Amino acid sequence: MISALEYHERTKHSPQGVRESGYQLDFDNKPRPFKSYEDLPRRALSDRVRLTGIPALSTITPTHADFSHERPVPVDDLTALSYFSTGITKQLTRQDRELLFRAAACTGALYHIDLYAVCGDLEGLEAGVYHVDPRSLSLDVLREGDYRGILDAASDHDGVSTAPVTFVVTSTWWRNAWKYRDRAYRHAFWDSGTVLANLLATAESLSLPAEVVLGFADEPVAELLGVDPEREAPLELVPVGTGDHVPDATRIDPIDPATSPLSPDEREFPLIHDAWRASTLESGGEARDWRSRARERSIGRREGGDGDRIELDPVDYETESKRPLHETIRRRGSCRAYEREPVSFRKFSTVLDRATRGVPLDGRGSDSPSLQFVDAYMIANGVDGVSPGSYHYHPEAGELERLTDGECRSEAAHLALDQRLGGEAAACLYFLTDLDVVVDRLGNRGYQLAQLEAAATAGRCYLATYAHRNLGGTGLTFYDDFVTTFLSPRADGQTPMFLYTLGEPA
Template identity: 65%
Template structure:
């Protein structure tokens, strides 16, 4: 019987003892390759079709589009697909060292193991030839994005968008000319992290989709994350075995190209051959069971799950009576104008911080732009900016802001003071005793009440809480690296120690994600 989300979370909780008693070291001879390589599939090259999004990163993460309203008559083409995939999951940096060349992707991922893949499901996408005559730029089909070669592997030919529309029962999916499906290949991450990979699937797809949404909005396309869908039909469409690789989210891009009512909802199975990931691939029943516990059986079930949720936020806490400090974000005219494409290329995971303080206005601006609520199907009109998680801060190096612990209230753009004092050693301990957290100017923890979330949304709610936290953290990455003198990185943590540290304010809540920010050394 599949284990439930609460049981899974308890089984994979880090504590000082569990980390101290961890198993043997890593087998580097059996390390899985970070790419999915098909053996005999045709490919569509994309290398000459990157369109760098010029909109400032701080604007792209803050608004649905530059003007705040999608452009319905703007239809994506092959160039759009290239830009979306490249800046979400492509190889953006190559660093040569004595031991070889290191390849870095566009979005942060745990352990640089890159277990999240992107698939494209589209109708015929039209472009223009050299004379300007309209022509089919990318034929309708199902494709896998290969970041190694910047190309698409052809999995199916024809318009299969109806499968996603039926599986999700989502109007945005049915109306989109293309959708991106994010998946996780468990072994590529579990090689190092074992059963915690199910958490990391949503951490790492969240940071990837934060890039994807920002690029789509910078290019003036409607885009949102669909978390409710029947899992098995989507896996079957992509030719996946969920015990090894499973679909996580759908992201419809654009509008105005509805799937015909007669579109196919029955299709032949495929089992495309791929190169082995490593000499010996291991399975993790706990991951499989956690994924299975949250699956939905049909589009109708997905619609009910999405629409019948209780109103308002879930898993969060009401405001307390601590002193409120209004933040001071700069306006659009004053804010950093670093373009989104340069920000994504610049982004890294900071490995060392100076203890020099950062500006309260820059912290305010990053928080203001990043924590505005990600577009997710499970959110309802009138929901607060964050519907399922609360941000708590440990501040140790911000000019103009007293060191201490805070709860951030994004709707009011205010910090609620919880405790005063320097907590550098405590911050380091919370983050698995890592010096990075102790040296950071600020640590931002996202916490939720999982019992409330699972009670309201079932086991699939676990995915939603993890994803809202990681998508927001992905935007924090972009907001941070839009500033020349800021750096940031995500870290893992001792779960219950974090909950105890923020008690009693966070009583009953557990951490979903930790993001740190500061001045890079």
């Protein structure tokens, strides 16, 4: 097995490494972006997706999931949760090819993240273990009966123990590794993070408590779904709603449902599975202990300094954009070009303010700061009222601290793997952490936690960005150590987890 620190070091990008890789994509072997079971029965979800009309900006802030009051989850809600997380929201035809775009952003549009629903009897759906099929917005039946006790025992988590339905989020490695190779393990948390941002916002719009659970015993969950972690592994649990305590765990028979091949020649990347395996937890008790350690204090972040401060000016809830969540998700894209026009300071302030108020993760303490495991830094090249330069954002104070002065579009493009989008963007947001400290305190599972907090926060940036007219955004990859160097000495010892850019779309 390989430690998270070694994995991260071995998968860093550098200009020399990118130039010398020589890797070419084999489009004849490109994997399909859907999991297709060959002979499983299906259950229909609702014919129509429920729309609440709640403004997107009102759904982004954390629920601090309250599982103390009973809130069932009818099948209409299950449909909305599934559709706005992984459903097909756009269909375009280009050069006689049909392109299907999903609700949440995904690296390379390869869509390697799947949702499974483990539920008791719901209004309109009997208890079972289901795979969500985004193509037909229906459910593949993996097991009939109530198996929520398996997840309860695996996680020892209060929300899972009373949730009418718990989603399990997985990644199929090859579907992303076809293009990104060993970095697909990073992308598993990048891309599940954007899915989870949508899922949590949709739950909030439906007045359903929801929380992301990263602490759970991995093997029992994989066995429940009938997946082989060398190909597809569970990443997170998301309990939704609240009700009676779930039945006790029962013995389960192994299942191995047949699926259609993803591509003619599916390749393996042992480094990915080794990194995942090194992070696994063995039991619900171990998961609860890990969770307790994570909740104790903020780690991986840097204290502020004495640089000049700029106070953000976000809109309040009365004057915020009223674009509903469903329209925002359907509007969302990934910008391919930005105008070099400055964006509104208030809109930028609102995006940053709403996105960084703290993702409801099981590893967060109840009185934790907005960001607990990552710092937010920024290169500003086009924000009204913000002098060009680099900044350290302090979400608790709502202030930007200036680190350096001067326009740095060429530097921003270079840091973003020499992609012009980085230089065109009005702002580049970098989420960094001190991995040595995180892994020392929380083990290899801590690496997942830092990646996920950064990615889910970036997923909220997407939602807050596209809630505004004339704003667009996209995530970009980066030269890891070059980002650290550019943001040092403040970021010395930290490493980037995610890069999000925003601006006015061209």
